[in-house]
Amino acid sequence: MSNSLHILLGRILMSIMFIMSGWGKLMSPAGTAGYFESVGLPLPQVTVWVVIAVELLGGLAILAGFKTRYVAYLLAAFTLAAAFIGHYNPADQMQMIMFMKNLAITGGFLVLASVGAGKFSIDRR
Template sequence: MNALLTLLGRTGLSLIFIISGWGKIAGYAATQQYMESKGVPGALLPLVIALELGGGLAVLGGAFTRWIALALAGFSLVSAALFHADFGDQMQAISFWKNVAMAGGFLVLAAHGAGDFSIDAWLNKRRGAIAR
């Protein structure tokens, strides 16, 4: 049951980043302008897309999960502070706390790993078989 629940949790955490990464590609110029309006250099957008899309896909597959989860936890917290810290706007406040919650999920994933249904588990089993 733990392996299945971990897979479902990874899936839920990853989908928002995969979808967001694709959305940033589709709306590249608008996203770049929005970032710059918040004081973040638009030149960082390719790195943001790579982290969201690549990191989301890695978490979905369970590859390099602990490190990617730590990176996405940090990204979620920085993003909350830079883009959603307007507590006078209820939607921005909700987005802020949603990012904090996602960071918490990623920290749990970093602590416990990707689970049995993952590329990480497959690689660990393969390494064990080679070591014998």
């Protein structure tokens, strides 16, 4: 398999989680805002829409290979912040697994930012 196909497959796999998560939040913004309030995020009624936009639009941009390097850096920072805000709890093994998952995803986005979207992308047109 060529590098371009590997990059395309990686973009598809990385984007699925963000598209699905953003869509889920879009279908229940009040519930998501309530969760954000419970963990102490500022302005949860506004933050929810920022998170939806980052996840949904960022995931779609990665999928299409549009402005990939910029979006990959954005999603790397977003995912790292989410790791510390939502999952860093050394007393809870499941939360630490989720924390480490987010670290791995952050690493994947940094690699994607480094190599770009590959041949099969809007960026290459």
